[in-house]
Amino acid sequence: MKKIICSVLVMVASATVLHAQNPADLLKTPAIAETQNVQSELAEFPEEVLTKSLMASLSKQGKSLGTINNDGSIYVIGAATTARPSNMSGFINSRNNAYAIAELTAKMNLLRMAGETITSGRGFQMLEDIIEGEDPDAKKTATMLDKAAKIADKSLDKALYELGVSEAEIASMNEPQKKAAYQQEFKQSIRSLVAGMVQGCSVVRVAEGESGGDDYQVAVCVKYSPEFQSMAAAMKSGRITSVPMGAAKNSRDKIMQMSANDLVYKLGTWITYDNNGKMVVYGFGQQEVRETGSRQSAAISRASSQARLQAINNIKNFVAEDLVAEESQNSIEKLKEYADGTNAYFSQQKWQQAVAAKETTLNVATEQVRTWRATHPVSNTMVVGYVVAWTVDNAARAGQLKQQMENGPRANGSA
Numbered sequence: 542m543k544k545i546i547c548s549v550l551v552m553v554a555s556a557t558v559l560h561a562q563n564p565a566d567l568l569k570t571p572a573i574a575e576t577q578n579v580q581s582e583l584a585e586f587p588e589e590v591l592t593k594s595l596m597a598s599l600s601k602q603g604k605s606l607g608t609i610n611n612d613g614s615i616y617v618i619g620a621a622t623t624a625r626p627s628n629m630s631g632f633i634n635s636r637n638n639a640y641a642i643a644e645l646t647a648k649m650n651l652l653r654m655a656g657e658t659i660t661s662g663r664g665f666q667m668l669e670d671i672i673e674g675e676d677p678d679a680k681k682t683a684t685m686l687d688k689a690a691k692i693a694d695k696s697l698d699k700a701l702y703e704l705g706v707s708e709a710e711i712a713s714m715n716e717p718q719k720k721a722a723y724q725q726e727f728k729q730s731i732r733s734l735v736a737g738m739v740q741g742c743s744v745v746r747v748a749e750g751e752s753g754g755d756d757y758q759v760a761v762c763v764k765y766s767p768e769f770q771s772m773a774a775a776m777k778s779g780r781i782t783s784v785p786m787g788a789a790k791n792s793r794d795k796i797m798q799m800s801a802n803d804l805v806y807k808l809g810t811w812i813t814y815d816n817n818g819k820m821v822v823y824g825f826g827q828q829e830v831r832e833t834g835s836r837q838s839a840a841i842s843r844a845s846s847q848a849r850l851q852a853i854n855n856i857k858n859f860v861a862e863d864l865v866a867e868e869s870q871n872s873i874e875k876l877k878e879y880a881d882g883t884n885a886y887f888s889q890q891k892w893q894q895a896v897a898a899k900e901t902t903l904n905v906a907t908e909q910v911r912t913w914r915a916t917h918p919v920s921n922t923m924v925v926g927y928v929v930a931w932t933v934d935n936a937a938r939a940g941q942l943k944q945q946m947e948n949g950p951r952a953n954g955s956a
Contacts, residue, residue, distance in 0.1 A: 584748050584749075584750045585750050585751060585752060586750075586752045586758070587620065587748035587749050587750050587752070587758045587759065587760040588618065588620040588748070588758060588760040590748050590760075591618060591620075591746060591747075591748040591760045591761075591762060592606070592618060594746070594748075595616060595618070595746065595762055599616060604616070606618070607650070608654075609654060612766075613766060613767045614764060614765065614766045615651055615654055615764070615765040615766075616745075616762055616763075616764050617647045617648075617650040617651050617654075617762070617763055617765075618647060618650075618760060618761070618762050618763075619642075619643040619644060619645070619646030619647030619648070619649075619650065619760070619761055619763065620643050620646070620758055620759065620760040620761070621638075621639040621640070621642035621643040621646065621758070621759055622639060622752070622756060622757065622758050622759075623635040623636050623638070623639045623757045623758075623759070624638070624639075626755035626756070626757060627751065627755075627757045627917075627919045627920040628755075628920065630829075630831070630922075631829070632757070632829070632917075632920045632922060633827065633828065633829030633917060633920065633922050633924055634828070634829050636749070636757065636759060637808075637827065637828075637851065639757075639758070639759040640747075640759045640761065640808045640809070643759050643760060643761045644744060644761055644763060644809065644858075645864070645896045645898065646896065647742075647761055647762070647763035648739050648742055648763060648862065648864055648896075649735065649864065649866040649896050651739065651742065651763065651765055652735040652736070652737050652739065652864060652866060653733075653735055655737065656735075657733050657734065657735045658733070658734040658735070659731070659732070659733055660731075660732040660733075660734070661729070661730060661731045661732065662729070662730050663727070663728065663729035663730070664727075664728055664729075665725070665726060665727040665728070666724075666725075666726050667723075667724065667725050667726075668721065668723065668724040668725075669722070669723050669724075670720075670721065670722060670723075671722050671723075671880075672720075672722075672880065694715065698711050698715070719879040719880070719881065719883070720879060720880045721877045721878065721879055721880075722878055722879060722880045723876075723877070723878040724875075724876070724877050724878075725875070725876045725877075726873075726874070726875045726876075727872070727873070727874045727875075728871075728872070728873050729870075729871070729872040730869070730870070730871045730872075731869065731870045731871075732867070732868070732869045732870075733866075733867065733868040733869070734865075734866070734867050735864075735865075735866045736864065736865045736866070737863075737864065738861060738862070738863050738864075739765075739861070739862050739863075739864055740769075740770045740773040740774060740777070740860065740861050740862075741765065741766065741768075741769030741770035741771070741772060741773035741774070741859070742763050742764065742765050742769065742859065742862075743763070743764055743769055743809075743810060743811075743812050743859060744761045744762065744763055744764075744808070744809040744810065745762050745763070745764045746761070746762040747759070747760070747761050747762075747806065747808060747809070748760045748761075749806070750919075751919070757919070761808075761809070769812070772812070772820065772822075773859060773860045773861060776822070776860045776905075776931065776936075777860050777861055777903065779904075779936065779940065790813055790814040790815065790816070790818075791815075791816045792811075792813040792814060792815055792816075792821060792823070793815060793816070793821075793910060793930070794816070796823065796910055796911065796928055797910070797911055801913040801914060801915035801926070802915050802916075802918070804825070804827075804913050804915065804926050804928070805827070805915050805917055805918070805924060805926070807825040807926075807928075808825055808827075808855075809824075809825060809855050810822055810823060810824050810825070810855050810856055810858075810859045811823040811825070812859075815932065819932065819933050819934065820932075820933060821930050821931065821932045821933075822856055822859060822930065822931040822932075823910065823928060823929070823930050824852035824853055824854075824855040824856040824907065824928070824929045824930070824931070825852055825855065825926065825927075825928055826847075826848040826849060826850065826851030826852030826853075826854075826855065826926065826927045826928075826929075827848050827851070827924050827925065827926040827927070828844040828845070828847040828848040828851070828924070828925055828926075829844065829922055829923070829924060830844045830914075830922075830923040830924065830925055831844075832923070841914070841925055844925040845912055845925045845927055848912075848925055848926055848927035849909075849927040849929065851927075852907075852927045852928060852929045853905060853907055853929055856905055856907060856929070856931050857903050857905050858898075860903055860905070861901065861903065862898050862901070863898060863899040863901055864896060864897070864898050864899070865896070865897050865899065866894075866895070866896040866897075867893075867894070867895050867896075868892075868893070868894045868895075869891075869892070869893050869894075870890070870891070870892045870893075871889070871890075871891040871892075872889070872890055872891075873887070873888065873889040874887070874888045874889075875887040875888075905931065906931070906935060906936050906938075906939030906940070907929040907930060907931050907935070908929065908930055908932070908935045909927075909928075909929055910928040910929060910930050911927075911928050912925070912926065912927050912928075913925070913926045913928075914926070
């Protein structure tokens with residue numbers, strides 16, 4: 542399935558973009574330029590707001606949401622609701638999880654663009670059995686066991702009654718199964734399976750907010766582009782033969798000057814340039830700080846370490862994520878009409894969705910940009926954040942350090 546996903550995306554983007562284009566030109570393309578200001582907003586019913594906003598902005602560029610555009614770009618939306626409401630402890634952690642679920646859902650929708658395996662089946666059965674009168678040949682003489690069973694039934698009924706079971710309930714237990722004069726039954730099952738390696742997907746817009754009582758939703762728009770895929774492939778291999786260059790951006794200064802209240806809404810990654818015009822990928826992470834009676838500074842320190850891990854993992858997920866997504870739906874409907882004129886109806890709709898990212902390992906060299914602390918405006922919860930960056934220069938220095946640490950002692954003849 543991985544080969545199918547890659548081949549379809551390459552066909553859409555054209556091989557010249559992915560393989561023949563100089564990496565230095567990638568960051569000059571409109572596909573990259575439009576993601577330089579990742580928009581985050583607080584809004585009611587975030588998914589609806591985000592969808593309308595994107596459809597309007599993409600339409601001006603001659604693009605559409607949820608389709609393969611002429612330049613090979615794909616925009617998809619995913620959304621998730623927090624398990625904990627904003628007025629309860631643990632909300633920030635639940636918000637982080639909702640963001641992750643929304644991103645995985647969007648990536649699942651992206652994989653579907655390259656095709657999905659559908660397994661389905663359905664069928665029905667109908668029965669009509671109308672009988673009038675009593676068949677004289679159906680009568681039989683009761684055996685000793687039949688008579689003994691009658692006595693046992695009456696004794697059990699008496700015991701149940703003494704234990705507090707009502708006569709009506711006992712009567713319903715003793716009621717024989719009704720004979721169906723007409724029966725209709727329908728069953729249907731649908732199962733969808735998609736799997737593949739997702740490379741170079743960046744969250745370009747985020748919307749979050751309340752959608753009613755105790756309902757906080759996070760919605761994200763994920764963008765795939767051939768240029769992003771090339772960048773992710775270069776980061777994964779660690780072999781960047783040509784340093785990608787673009788318009789110089791004081792992105793680090795922008796992050797350093799950004800208020801902590803604004804950073805509360807920064808999740809995932811941001812792909813942009815540094816002040817030398819070199820590519821840089823920022824990772825954002827944040828963690829709720831539990832209020833404690835003592836050792837509050839230790840709680841802040843722990844939260845900062847957890848936020849750092851999230852920030853680095855967000856960069857790793859941009860580089861590559863191996864996904865398997867499964868969705869299934871089962872429908873059952875039954876109608877029975879009995880000989881005594883009564884009827885019964887039963888219906889069941891069962892839906893299940895599961896997305897799993899296979900465990901993968903990647904060596905990612907990042908550097909610390911800043912830490913911050915703020916209060917979430919909705920939950921009034923203390924939040925600690927961490928920002929890391931992957932840069933071409935730092936990756937090269939990290940590679941040299943790793944080689945020095947591995948080969949240095951042997952070169953000096955040390956044990």
